[in-house]
Amino acid sequence: MNSALQHQEPNAASAIERYRAHAEGYDASAARTMRLRRRTIAALKLGRGDAVLDVACGTGLSFPLLVAAVGREGRVTGxxxxxxxxxxxxxxxxxxxxxxxxxxxxxxxDAALAGPFDAVLFNFTHDVLQSPAALARLFASVAPGARVAASGSKLLPRWLAPANFLVRRMNGPYLTTFAGLRQPWRYLTEYVPDLAVRTALWGAGYVAFGHYTPR
Ligand SMILES: C[S@@+](CC[C@H](N)C(=O)[O-])C[C@H]1O[C@@H](n2cnc3c(N)ncnc32)[C@H](O)[C@@H]1O
Known part of the structure:
Protein backbone atom coordinates (compact mmCIF):
# COMPACT_ATOMS: atom_id res chain seq x y z
CA MET A 1 0.00 0.00 0.00
CA ASN A 2 1.19 3.52 -0.82
CA SER A 3 1.94 5.22 2.52
CA ALA A 4 1.09 8.62 1.02
CA LEU A 5 -2.44 7.45 0.17
CA GLN A 6 -5.08 9.41 2.04
CA HIS A 7 -8.55 8.11 2.88
CA GLN A 8 -11.93 9.81 3.30
CA GLU A 9 -11.95 8.71 6.95
CA PRO A 10 -9.26 7.43 9.35
CA ASN A 11 -8.12 3.96 8.33
CA ALA A 12 -6.73 1.67 11.03
CA ALA A 13 -5.06 -0.83 8.68
CA SER A 14 -3.28 1.97 6.89
CA ALA A 15 -2.17 3.54 10.21
CA ILE A 16 -0.73 0.21 11.39
CA GLU A 17 1.17 -0.14 8.15
CA ARG A 18 2.63 3.34 8.08
CA TYR A 19 3.67 3.27 11.76
CA ARG A 20 5.45 -0.02 11.12
CA ALA A 21 7.80 2.07 9.00
CA HIS A 22 7.88 5.12 11.32
CA ALA A 23 8.29 3.43 14.70
CA GLU A 24 12.06 3.22 14.69
CA GLY A 25 12.71 6.86 13.81
CA TYR A 26 9.63 8.29 15.51
CA ASP A 27 11.24 9.74 18.64
CA ALA A 28 13.88 11.59 16.62
CA SER A 29 11.28 13.00 14.23
CA ALA A 30 9.12 14.19 17.15
CA ALA A 31 11.93 16.27 18.65
CA ARG A 32 10.87 19.32 16.63
CA THR A 33 7.44 19.40 18.33
CA MET A 34 8.69 18.78 21.88
CA ARG A 35 7.95 22.37 22.93
CA LEU A 36 4.37 22.05 21.80
CA ARG A 37 4.07 18.72 23.63
CA ARG A 38 5.21 20.41 26.87
CA ARG A 39 2.77 23.26 26.34
CA THR A 40 -0.11 20.83 25.73
CA ILE A 41 0.67 18.76 28.82
CA ALA A 42 1.01 21.94 30.92
CA ALA A 43 -2.51 22.90 29.79
CA LEU A 44 -3.80 19.75 31.52
CA LYS A 45 -2.81 21.28 34.89
CA LEU A 46 -2.09 17.80 36.26
CA GLY A 47 -1.80 17.29 39.99
CA ARG A 48 -0.48 14.51 42.21
CA GLY A 49 -2.80 11.53 42.21
CA ASP A 50 -4.53 12.31 38.91
CA ALA A 51 -5.47 9.55 36.45
CA VAL A 52 -4.50 10.68 32.95
CA LEU A 53 -5.34 9.08 29.61
CA ASP A 54 -2.75 9.47 26.82
CA VAL A 55 -4.71 8.83 23.63
CA ALA A 56 -2.74 7.23 20.76
CA CYS A 57 0.35 7.44 22.95
CA GLY A 58 2.72 6.18 20.25
CA THR A 59 6.11 5.25 21.70
CA GLY A 60 5.20 6.84 25.04
CA LEU A 61 7.19 10.04 24.53
CA SER A 62 4.80 11.91 26.83
CA PHE A 63 5.01 9.34 29.63
CA PRO A 64 7.97 10.87 31.53
CA LEU A 65 6.25 14.28 31.63
CA LEU A 66 2.92 12.76 32.69
CA VAL A 67 4.47 10.55 35.37
CA ALA A 68 6.40 13.49 36.80
CA ALA A 69 3.16 15.49 37.05
CA VAL A 70 0.86 12.85 38.59
CA GLY A 71 3.43 11.32 40.92
CA ARG A 72 3.53 7.78 42.22
CA GLU A 73 0.03 8.10 43.60
CA GLY A 74 -1.36 8.95 40.15
CA ARG A 75 -1.67 6.76 37.08
CA VAL A 76 -1.03 7.06 33.37
CA THR A 77 -2.88 4.98 30.77
CA GLY A 78 -1.75 4.95 27.16
CA ASP A 110 -12.56 -0.50 20.93
CA ALA A 111 -10.28 0.08 23.92
CA ALA A 112 -11.40 -1.35 27.27
CA LEU A 113 -10.51 1.50 29.61
CA ALA A 114 -10.45 1.56 33.39
CA GLY A 115 -11.70 5.08 34.09
CA PRO A 116 -12.72 7.49 35.29
CA PHE A 117 -9.90 9.72 34.05
CA ASP A 118 -9.26 13.21 35.43
CA ALA A 119 -7.41 14.39 32.32
CA VAL A 120 -7.10 13.40 28.67
CA LEU A 121 -4.21 14.12 26.30
CA PHE A 122 -4.51 14.07 22.48
CA ASN A 123 -1.00 14.92 21.30
CA PHE A 124 -0.73 14.72 17.50
CA THR A 125 -3.60 12.26 17.16
CA HIS A 126 -5.38 13.57 14.08
CA ASP A 127 -6.82 10.18 13.04
CA VAL A 128 -8.42 9.62 16.45
CA LEU A 129 -9.85 13.15 16.55
CA GLN A 130 -11.51 12.52 13.17
CA SER A 131 -13.23 9.37 14.47
CA PRO A 132 -16.56 10.09 16.23
CA ALA A 133 -16.65 6.43 17.31
CA ALA A 134 -13.26 6.74 19.02
CA LEU A 135 -14.27 9.92 20.86
CA ALA A 136 -17.53 8.33 22.05
CA ARG A 137 -15.63 5.31 23.35
CA LEU A 138 -12.94 7.34 25.10
CA PHE A 139 -15.21 9.90 26.76
CA ALA A 140 -17.39 7.13 28.19
CA SER A 141 -14.49 6.58 30.65
CA VAL A 142 -13.77 10.23 31.45
CA ALA A 143 -14.95 12.02 34.59
CA PRO A 144 -17.27 15.01 34.08
CA GLY A 145 -15.19 18.18 34.38
CA ALA A 146 -11.95 16.42 33.39
CA ARG A 147 -9.31 18.58 31.72
CA VAL A 148 -8.75 17.86 28.03
CA ALA A 149 -5.85 19.10 25.90
CA ALA A 150 -5.14 18.47 22.22
CA SER A 151 -2.47 19.59 19.82
CA GLY A 152 -1.33 18.79 16.32
CA SER A 153 -1.01 20.04 12.79
CA LYS A 154 -3.60 21.99 10.88
CA LEU A 155 -3.91 23.78 7.57
CA LEU A 156 -2.72 27.37 7.30
CA PRO A 157 -5.28 30.20 7.04
CA ARG A 158 -6.86 30.61 3.60
CA TRP A 159 -4.67 33.59 2.68
CA LEU A 160 -1.63 31.30 3.01
CA ALA A 161 -3.37 28.41 1.26
CA PRO A 162 -0.74 27.94 -1.45
CA ALA A 163 1.69 26.80 1.26
CA ASN A 164 -0.70 24.08 2.41
CA PHE A 165 0.76 21.65 -0.07
CA LEU A 166 3.83 21.69 2.23
CA VAL A 167 1.69 21.11 5.34
CA ARG A 168 0.06 18.14 3.61
CA ARG A 169 3.39 16.80 2.41
CA MET A 170 5.01 16.99 5.85
CA ASN A 171 2.04 15.47 7.69
CA GLY A 172 0.82 12.98 5.10
CA PRO A 173 3.06 10.14 6.27
CA TYR A 174 1.73 10.40 9.85
CA LEU A 175 -2.02 10.50 9.27
CA THR A 176 -4.36 8.46 7.11
CA THR A 177 -6.87 11.20 6.28
CA PHE A 178 -6.69 14.90 5.51
CA ALA A 179 -10.37 15.19 6.47
CA GLY A 180 -10.83 17.87 9.12
CA LEU A 181 -7.32 19.26 8.77
CA ARG A 182 -8.68 22.83 8.70
CA GLN A 183 -10.21 22.42 12.19
CA PRO A 184 -8.97 19.11 13.61
CA TRP A 185 -10.81 19.80 16.91
CA ARG A 186 -14.25 19.93 15.15
CA TYR A 187 -15.67 16.79 16.84
CA LEU A 188 -13.91 17.42 20.16
CA THR A 189 -16.08 20.49 20.81
CA GLU A 190 -19.08 18.17 21.22
CA TYR A 191 -17.45 16.83 24.40
CA VAL A 192 -15.50 19.94 25.38
CA PRO A 193 -17.85 22.87 24.77
CA ASP A 194 -15.48 25.41 26.40
CA LEU A 195 -12.60 24.34 24.14
CA ALA A 196 -10.15 27.25 23.66
CA VAL A 197 -8.00 26.94 20.54
CA ARG A 198 -4.65 28.69 20.08
CA THR A 199 -2.44 28.72 17.02
CA ALA A 200 1.01 27.10 17.16
CA LEU A 201 3.84 26.25 14.76
CA TRP A 202 3.46 29.54 12.83
CA GLY A 203 -0.14 28.75 11.94
CA ALA A 204 0.47 25.15 10.88
CA GLY A 205 -0.36 23.80 14.31
CA TYR A 206 -2.74 24.30 17.22
CA VAL A 207 -3.16 23.63 20.90
CA ALA A 208 -6.65 23.37 22.40
CA PHE A 209 -7.86 22.87 25.93
CA GLY A 210 -11.04 22.79 27.97
CA HIS A 211 -13.21 20.59 30.17
CA TYR A 212 -15.29 17.52 29.43
CA THR A 213 -18.97 18.23 29.80
CA PRO A 214 -21.25 15.23 29.22
CA ARG A 215 -24.06 15.93 26.77
C1 LIG B 1 1.72 11.11 15.21
S1 LIG B 1 1.64 9.70 16.25
C2 LIG B 1 1.54 10.49 17.85
C3 LIG B 1 2.00 9.62 18.98
C4 LIG B 1 1.97 10.28 20.36
N1 LIG B 1 0.66 10.79 20.70
C5 LIG B 1 2.99 11.36 20.49
O1 LIG B 1 2.60 12.47 20.78
O2 LIG B 1 4.17 11.09 20.32
C6 LIG B 1 -0.03 9.15 16.00
C7 LIG B 1 -0.33 7.83 16.69
O3 LIG B 1 -1.73 7.57 16.59
C8 LIG B 1 -1.88 6.16 16.53
N2 LIG B 1 -3.25 5.86 16.09
C9 LIG B 1 -3.79 6.10 14.88
N3 LIG B 1 -5.08 5.72 14.86
C10 LIG B 1 -5.37 5.24 16.10
C11 LIG B 1 -6.54 4.70 16.71
N4 LIG B 1 -7.68 4.59 16.05
N5 LIG B 1 -6.48 4.30 18.00
C12 LIG B 1 -5.30 4.40 18.70
N6 LIG B 1 -4.16 4.90 18.18
C13 LIG B 1 -4.20 5.32 16.89
C14 LIG B 1 -0.79 5.75 15.56
O4 LIG B 1 -0.53 4.38 15.60
C15 LIG B 1 0.37 6.63 16.07
O5 LIG B 1 1.13 5.98 17.04
Missing part, protein backbone atom coordinates in the same frame (compact mmCIF):
# COMPACT_ATOMS: atom_id res chain seq x y z
CA UNK A 79 -3.87 3.62 24.31
CA UNK A 80 -2.11 2.77 21.07
CA UNK A 81 -3.19 1.02 17.86
CA UNK A 82 0.13 0.23 16.19
CA UNK A 83 1.90 -2.87 17.56
CA UNK A 84 5.25 -1.39 16.53
CA UNK A 85 4.68 1.87 18.40
CA UNK A 86 3.11 0.03 21.37
CA UNK A 87 6.15 -2.24 21.70
CA UNK A 88 8.38 0.80 22.14
CA UNK A 89 5.98 2.29 24.68
CA UNK A 90 6.06 -0.99 26.62
CA UNK A 91 9.87 -1.04 26.54
CA UNK A 92 9.91 2.53 27.85
CA UNK A 93 7.66 1.55 30.77
CA UNK A 94 9.79 -1.48 31.59
CA UNK A 95 13.11 0.33 31.45
CA UNK A 96 11.83 3.19 33.62
CA UNK A 97 10.31 0.69 36.06
CA UNK A 98 7.01 2.58 36.30
CA UNK A 99 4.36 0.53 38.07
CA UNK A 100 1.65 3.17 37.59
CA UNK A 101 1.81 3.35 33.78
CA UNK A 102 -0.36 1.01 31.76
CA UNK A 103 -0.44 0.44 28.03
CA UNK A 104 -3.53 -0.75 26.19
CA UNK A 105 -2.74 -1.95 22.69
CA UNK A 106 -6.02 -1.36 20.87
CA UNK A 107 -7.83 1.02 18.57
CA UNK A 108 -9.31 3.91 20.51
CA UNK A 109 -12.65 2.85 19.04
Missing amino acids: VELSPDMARRARDRIASAGWSNVMLIEAAAE
